[in-house]
Amino acid sequence: MAALFSRIEVSEYARKIGKSERTLWRWIKLGCNPRDPKSLREWQIRNQIRETPIERARKRRRDNEQNVTSRGSTRPHTVLSGNSSERSGNGDLPPAGRKGAAAALERLEHQEEESHRRLQIALISGNLVQIAAAQDFWLKCSETLRRLDLAVETARREAETQVPLKVAQDAQTAAAEWMRIAFMQFLSSEGVALMGIKDYGTWKAYAVERFRGILNLTVHGAERTCSPVPAWALERIKTAWNVED
Numbered sequence: 001m002a003a004l005f006s007r008i009e010v011s012e013y014a015r016k017i018g019k020s021e022r023t024l025w026r027w028i029k030l031g032c033n034p035r036d037p038k039s040l041r042e043w044q045i046r047n048q049i050r051e052t053p054i055e056r057a058r059k060r061r062r063d064n065e066q067n068v069t070s071r072g073s074t075r076p077h078t079v080l081s082g083n084s085s086e087r088s089g090n091g092d093l094p095p096a097g098r099k100g101a102a103a104a105l106e107r108l109e110h111q112e113e114e115s116h117r118r119l120q121i122a123l124i125s126g127n128l129v130q131i132a133a134a135q136d137f138w139l140k141c142s143e144t145l146r147r148l149d150l151a152v153e154t155a156r157r158e159a160e161t162q163v164p165l166k167v168a169q170d171a172q173t174a175a176a177e178w179m180r181i182a183f184m185q186f187l188s189s190e191g192v193a194l195m196g197i198k199d200y201g202t203w204k205a206y207a208v209e210r211f212r213g214i215l216n217l218t219v220h221g222a223e224r225t226c227s228p229v230p231a232w233a234l235e236r237i238k239t240a241w242n243v244e245d
Helices: 007-017 021-029 037-050 053-070 101-125 128-158 165-195 200-223 231-241
Strands: none
Touching (some): 037 128, 165 200, 165 231, 200 231
């Protein structure tokens, strides 16, 4: 289709719609017909839907700068001190907002919601060009959101600020079971000997020493079995129970 249009004609159409000749040639190669107002309007809508918030902000700032230039304004565009958007050259950009991964995730979630609403509107209109563009942008937002959400969750797990509930429950159950087994073995093996000790101080020292040894054997024996306790939890249990390596 590109061979059907002359360079002068494409230049005139590009000037009328406010696009570069390179952009219009690309549209023509993809099936746009500049001579058909309906086809041209569909491609303009498709291009607007595919624009990201950053691209739209840059476009607004560029248009503002062109308007200032056309009026012969001598206002400089260098960034000056202060919070005024006119002095900083930011045009009508909104405030930067909160920083950090959580804030970025929140903004991306909002953008995904907006892109899905635009897709629903395009589906209702039945316009295939709008549907394809809205669907493509929504899928990109969804995939980016999925990756960022996974990265944040992984970072939290690596920092040990969050563990699965099942892992915590299994670790607690195993620790309680170890203590129960150790105590029952202690009673079975040392009960008679403890009953024969009359002095309380001697009885206490003997009981503590014997129970500690049995507890050490129980924990080390559990390490060689299919224990549900992860390595980081096992180290905490050893420290709390004063288990010798």
